[in-house]
Amino acid sequence: MNLKQLQQQIENNAMANIYVVAGEEETLLHQAKVMFQELIDQADREMNYSQIDLENQNIDVMIDDAMSVPFFGDRRVVVITNPLFLTATGKINDHEQELVLKILEQPLLKNIVVFFVNDLKLDKRKKVTKELLKVAEHVSLPALNERQAQQAIMQQLMQRNYLIEPSALNELTQRTNAQYTDMKNELIKLITYAAESKKITFDAVVDLVPKTLAANAFDLVDTVIKKKTQVALTLYHELLQNGEVPLRLNAVLTNQFRLLLQVAGLNGNDQDIGKQLNVHPYRVKLAKQALRNYPPQFVRTGYLGMIDIERRLKSTSQDPELLFERFIVENFQ
Structure with missing residues (x-):
């Protein structure tokens, strides 16, 4: 029940x-x-x-x-x-x-x-x-899917006589990986911020809602595969500056590349694949969308590169940023 x-x-x-x-x-x-x-x-x-x-x-x-x-x-x-x-x-x-x-x-x-x-x-x-x-x-x-989470958020806003721009709702969804609990928690400060206008804007979400590590990992992988070298290096540096541990960050990136490989090899809807891989259906949806623009060999190269960086991080004292930069230069220039 x-x-x-x-x-x-x-x-x-x-x-x-x-x-x-x-x-x-x-x-x-x-x-x-x-x-x-x-x-x-x-x-x-x-x-x-x-x-x-x-x-x-x-x-x-x-x-x-x-x-x-x-x-x-x-x-x-x-x-x-x-x-x-x-x-x-x-x-x-x-x-x-x-x-x-x-x-x-x-x-x-x-x-x-x-x-x-x-x-x-x-x-x-x-x-x-x-x-x-x-x-x-x-x-x-079970966890709410993307649509259910968005509907629940909109219902809560309607009860308070608030509006949210469609672009703002989509950005909130992306920044929280469609995790309903996270969306609801972030809603508190958005409501406070929009107390006068009763309208939550895209800019408010960008300014007030931090991206989850998983969302940042998705962006970082995207910039790597699309060969946006400087953007990727800057984002990686910012994540480390914000306190992310190199091994943990590398593990999340590895998981993102692994997810892309897994989704590429499976058929079915987002919900079924999500259950099979034990991930939120929203992440499956994003992976499917991304794979339309990713050469398969790039995804495999990225995954193997992350495995190699993990090995070096654990066995040497090499600088994480230099390892990441070398990985990009050698594989995605």
């Missing part, structure tokens, strides 16, 4: 006892947490609502809360984040597993236990994981 269907369950007072919430979109995950939290009145939350982070807290805390009856209330909600014991590397002893299985198989009727697995890779071979996935209601919150 999605958030809308979860809301319908809440309104119909038809809640399940066990939920699994999975997804990658931070904003949607937060909204789901708020919805579960608001099942308990503000005055009762101290006694009947708990949020347990199993990355920092012991599993015994979760077990105790999930097996405790509501304290002078209609229901108890227990939200669990980072349930690492459901993964291949997470540990759970036999006694703990027995108690968790009891919670899943014989839940207290007035308790709602919610496992936020987010994007964890669950080990479905584990008995406890199998049982959870079997008995729980599943809430799926």
Whole structure:
């Protein structure tokens, strides 16, 4: 189910006892947490609502809360984040597993236990994981695609009686790689900036919204392949000046060249390829558009060049900018 269907369950007072919430979109995950939290009145939350982070807290805390009856209330909600014991590397002893299985198989009727697995890779071979996935209601919150993210942003602006120029919306999308959570976070300062005019312009987005490293990497790869040598060197220098670590920057560039190679070898729509490669569909869309203008041998040369730079960065003390400049001069002049 999605958030809308979860809301319908809440309104119909038809809640399940066990939920699994999975997804990658931070904003949607937060909204789901708020919805579960608001099942308990503000005055009762101290006694009947708990949020347990199993990355920092012991599993015994979760077990105790999930097996405790509501304290002078209609229901108890227990939200669990980072349930690492459901993964291949997470540990759970036999006694703990027995108690968790009891919670899943014989839940207290007035308790709602919610496992936020987010994007964890669950080990479905584990008995406890199998049982959870079997008995729980599943809430799926995948990342919004480009169109959905833009529509959500426009809806929020309309509710505030704001407008946004089409070019500004496209630039916001590009600078955030169509990541809805990032778009929403950047919207706060854009709204403040446009408080008088109630209109968000292209220039405002350019001035106020920094590009993500992935967006900068896309631009840098584009300038390299198109043999805009000086532009590429300037951008690389600026990224280092802004605090980017050479190895990290090189890794992001390598990933961008790799993505181009992968997309070039695959057929299908942006959504399907994105799932297959575990990247946002917007990045697939940009890669497809770029590949129309990129000679295939240039993409392969760029990827191999990045691999070579990484090797040299790790094994020598050579200057990163000189290595990058030599890579461009030798391959893209």
